[in-house]
Amino acid sequence: MDPHLLRTFVAVLDHRSFSGAAAALGYTQSAVSQHIAALEADLGSRLVERRPVAPTPAGARLLEHAPALLLRLDAARADIARLHQTRPTRLTVACSPAALGATVAGALAELRAVTHSLDVEVRVTGRDAVLADVVAGRADLGFVDGAAAPSDPLPMPDLGPMTTLAAAEETLAVLFPRDHPLAERRAVRLSDLTQAQWIDASDTAVPLDRLRAVCRAEGFRPRIRHRGTDLHGLAALTAAGHGLAALPLPVAAALPGIAAVPVSAPRLVHRTELVHPANPTAPARQLVDLLTTRRLAADAGRR
């Protein structure tokens, strides 16, 4: 199970094609064919159904492991690379769309005010890509968002030594089209909406399986899928009646054409967490410190 073979395996199933994967990876078709054959020989099962290209049951099992494995391999490499990097003058922040709210933007502004000649780059990507970027060292730190019980941490996959820090907690809201019967409500119960039409926008809004988990309920069946990280596009889909979506209230309230209604039950918040490697880069540590002291100040002020 050479990582190269796993990488081509994943690419083949992503592209649903041997030749497509070959082009993407810079191999010839033949090499890709040999890779898959080698993996299948090694594991003693057919992994890929050909024409059309699709995973066999064994291939499906392998697909549950291979991406995580490749990610952690990158994480190991990045962890070591961080050791002999010289103190960098650039801070790269990976961020999921709903995490880029006032708290995060404000903290970044404060950081730029405090530091001189610090080049800050913000990459807005899907939730999984944030973690992947941080873990593989393509970003110094990341902000991920999700729904959770108040002061409960978000679940994170185990990809090596990482530290998380609560960055913000906001009211969770549901996006309705303006003419929806519930749009005028002061609040809605999420558990009443399990049978509603939802938009599967796992990169942008709170993923539906997360809603299922925090509500401990089935349902939240998607009607349409939204790819990408475009909040306005998502709002447009909701406004046009394609389905509902869950977002933090401050973000949702600023979106045009929709009604944002706070969630009253179960008691949930929208949570943003900062995640960074256990051995962060210097500017990353600076931002972490800044957010920590901010939180301490806020906590003190609240008393």
Next chain:
Amino acid sequence: MDPHLLRTFVAVLDHRSFSGAAAALGYTQSAVSQHIAALEADLGSRLVERRPVAPTPAGARLLEHAPALLLRLDAARADIARLHQTRPTRLTVACSPAALGATVAGALAELRAVTHSLDVEVRVTGRDAVLADVVAGRADLGFVDGAAAPSDPLPMPDLGPMTTLAAAEETLAVLFPRDHPLAERRAVRLSDLTQAQWIDASDTAVPLDRLRAVCRAEGFRPRIRHRGTDLHGLAALTAAGHGLAALPLPVAAALPGIAAVPVSAPRLVHRTELVHPANPTAPARQLVDLLTTRRLAADAGRR
């Protein structure tokens, strides 16, 4: 980062010797030396200090990833192997020592009574080895134990698609020597014992870092280390005054020469969880079903 190279890397640091690792892995010293050199060239850092053999900082980082990576590689292989296995006539159960209490033993007995010609094997190992055995397919399922708040799950590392099931909850107890001042108490507060002398017996008793985690306190400093899975030996160490240990009360009460005192605060239980792959073998599923119906019966009886 070929898995073979990672494997020798781990072996070298385990054995603190190139030649020792070579013997263990069936290579020549030379091959091991070349493996390490190849890894170091690939990652661009020295990973191993020689004479004496020890990890460099970069090597230490890699050591946080390599074992998990290798384990998951085994997990992937085992997951696929389970697919084309024929319905087996043997059930292999991996079990940590404190998990093998009345509930687990009883369930196994019931299973043997119900099934004909089922060969059951129980492997008692350390906590981590239970997971490794299950994940790598050396056991059909495992029982792990630990301390937790009532009805809270034990934390599990993410090693792929796995299912856990609460198997038993028992009172948590601390082992004292008979002549200890607290030995006659009806109950003790764990939080009062952070400064006591403890035995580091992470394979057998509740690991000290787990106690720190559930108490949210520092302390529980080990005085002596106990390796292996021998409950009676552990009791002997405690009886001789080497230090305290935490175990489930039913197990602890049966040990000779010591006093077992229930823990009253923080509110904690000793928890045993069954862990099995998402695609379990047939007899594993049978045992899971048996335990589930048992729990349902117990829950019904309690009302």
Next chain:
DNA sequence: TTAAATTACGTAAGACGTAAGGATG
């Protein structure tokens, strides 16, 4: 018939063992 995967085969790189060479306690 044609797009697409497999097989055959040649070259070049890599992996491992043997054995000689260094370093270190």
Next chain:
DNA sequence: CATCCTTACGTCTTACGTAATTTAA
């Protein structure tokens, strides 16, 4: 000086590309 790691080198295996062959929509 003895132990243990490294380097040099020879052999065998493996990986990949080119090109011919087979397969399936």
